[in-house]
Amino acid sequence: MRSGTAEAKSEPAGRSLSAWPQGSRWLSSAWTRRPLCSALLSSQMPKRKGVASLSSLCLGSVAQHMQGVWVKDYSENYLDEYHFRYIMGPFNELAGCLVQDLLKQLGESRRLTRAALHLLLVPHLRELSLRACPSLVSNAIAQLVATRCNNLCSLDLHGCSRVSAAALTDLLEGLPLLTGLDLAETQADIRVLSAVGSCCRRLRQLDISGCRRVTPEALLHLAYDPTAHVPCCPALRVLLASGIEPQGRAPDLVGALAFLLLALPSLEVLASSCVMEALCLIHTQCFQDPRATAPPGFPSLKELAQHRQGGQTGGRDAWLTLPLKRVDEVEEPFLTTLCAVCPEAEEVTVALNDGPSACWDSLAWGRLSCLVLHCTGPRGRGLAETVPLVRSLGPRLRSLTLHGFTYDDELSLSALLDSCPSLHTFSTHLCTPAEPPWTPDGDAELHDWAPNLVHHSFPQLQHFSLALSSTQGPLPGQHMAAVLQAPGPVLCHLQELSLAESQVSSSTVRLLLTSDGPLRTLNLVGCRDIHRRDYDQFIRTVQEQQLQLDITWQ
Incomplete structure (x- = not known):
């Protein structure tokens, strides 16, 4: 390694998915009194580990031996005496994108030193x-x-x-x-x-x-x-x-x-x-x-x-x-102004109070594709209030996030989903109302409503998160438990799956592990029907099949 002209002294030392019906299949898990995030499933599941590229292997080796080999001479002879306008060495021959990747590896692994940083500041970056x-x-x-x-x-x-x-x-x-x-x-x-x-x-x-x-x-x-x-x-x-x-x-x-x-x-x-x-x-x-x-x-x-x-x-x-195209922290009374001044808005975050709803149907949402609604008032709003707005947006909507709404109408969530066939992302955290509209005797009447109300399989969905908080005791039967069946040919992009605190069975998890797909993370924390022997078997399967999958359980 040769140093160029000396000029001055050196310086001093995912996607998480919740279960909901897709097409003709009913995929769910039990909801508890605590917030629950479970999952929609895909027929293409854990991705097998691929062979590392030659460049990544070489960069890994360089990162591992950076201090002991590549910067040793510079650290011992030049670091505390001079810094140089340029340094003739091996990193001048390395493509700029690879130099940046090496910097990233060293930084994330906390192996980047001052001397290494000096050598990696090459002119072609x-x-x-x-x-x-x-x-x-x-x-x-x-x-x-x-x-x-x-x-x-x-x-x-x-x-x-x-x-x-x-x-x-x-x-x-x-x-x-x-x-x-x-x-x-x-x-x-x-x-x-x-x-x-x-x-x-x-x-x-x-x-x-x-x-x-x-x-x-x-x-x-x-x-x-x-x-x-x-x-x-x-x-x-x-x-x-x-x-x-x-x-x-x-x-x-x-x-x-x-x-x-x-x-x-x-x-x-x-x-x-x-x-x-x-x-x-x-x-x-x-x-x-x-x-x-x-x-x-x-x-x-x-x-x-x-x-x-x-x-x-x-x-x-x-x-x-x-x-x-993106506007955050919009209060509901100013939506008309926003539509007038920013007609090309594509992403909007709206804060809703406890007052009456705005006339959302009359707003000019010509290009809106990403909508976040969160209730700021102490009482929240009923989820059903959002249905007219979502229907007016139709298939343009790619991302929908709803927080702080009350789940006072058992049909509202299915109506929302049925209005958004092109969703890439859906996230919501719902609360039960102070006085639930259901009674134990009425549970059986609505037991079979959900599978017939959602008519889309959401093939573009990449993130689906559903959390429900209940302070009124267990939810009625139509909200609580359903069978997690073999997944259909949907959600091909699913990468992260959380079944935390659900009643998922070990046989269902084994079914997921036998399929091929992009799933990278599986959360089974708090699943009462998954035991230590099941978890150990899942880990063995991952190792034997060389799956690129992390499973969390306790």
Whole structure:
């Protein structure tokens, strides 16, 4: 290994699935008084271990012998004396993607050292993630990255809080090719964001979550350079800025977010708890609001809005729409505003109180495919209230999450599922109402209702989670137990299966182990009908058949 020109001193030292009917088959397990997550099953089950690729075997060997072989000479002779602009050695011949994989292996196994990191910062790296070793990333390491890795397109410094704002600024000014940047939980401040805005014009994704030194005014520099009077980051699509809200939710943060929404033409995701307030400010176009006042050197919100509307003076009749595709933390009364300002929204999280439901049928959900509804009130809402909304979304819905609803209508869950034939993800945590609508004498009347109400086999479903909490004693018969039969040809993508605290039998588990498919994880915790001898037999089967499957039981 030969070292190049010496320049300076070195630095000091899944998918979890719950049982529900699929097509003509009834797949379930007993529900208990505690939350239960069991599973829909697939005919393609545990995947057999494949033969490791030659590259992964070689990288594993290099990682295992990294300290004793590959970095020994550098550690003993160069580490504490100099750092070098480049190092001629074996890692210069390794493809950049393999260098990143090696860094990941060393970081995750906690075998990455300062010397190894020095050697792996090669000039041909296109992606670099240092989140696995934040304690090793210092100002000097940042300087090494800036000196050696000028071709980076993606840089992840998540949690690297040892790097000063000045060092981050110098680093980012030398990386004009970045399209992805993660600065979450770092010392990023207004200087750093100014460097990002003025130098990283190709940036498409930025994470500054948890950066305590980022102020609302600092955010403006991502979208506009007040010195050159030019817009910045025209390609930025995703900006994650949660956890940087000033104490008291200062009004200037709302104005800053509105500025970003108007000034960044490609922005599709803006993660912050004040986004909905900013959207309301834009929708009402109350640009005399104190929150709409921009600092000196920046254009006003009114000027930005007029530019987005093509120079029209407009007013409320001239609708101004934004390309946001994901909006979180939307309160129900503001759904109409959201639909008006963000007609292209695809993912929405809505908080529901205990008040009357909004007229969901009249909302323009043209592209909505991912919906999260959670009840924030103490009483919750009946699951049946969501059926009209889900039916209006129809086959477009790919993901549905419902939390905090009461299971007061035994037909509502089947009605929901029957309205979503294209689901990829379904998750819900239901509670029984304070006064259950069922009686013991009425159990038999509805015993056979479920298999006839769901008419889809959900072939695209990858995640199905169902939890039910009951505080009123055992549930009636039609809700409690059903037979887990041999699975049909559905759910080919199932990877994680939880049958925790269910009445699944050992014969059913053995049936799962005899099939081939992508299942990786099987949770049998708290299953009273599974005993130690059964578990030992399952483990032997996994070993003998070389299944790529982890089974948990106790």
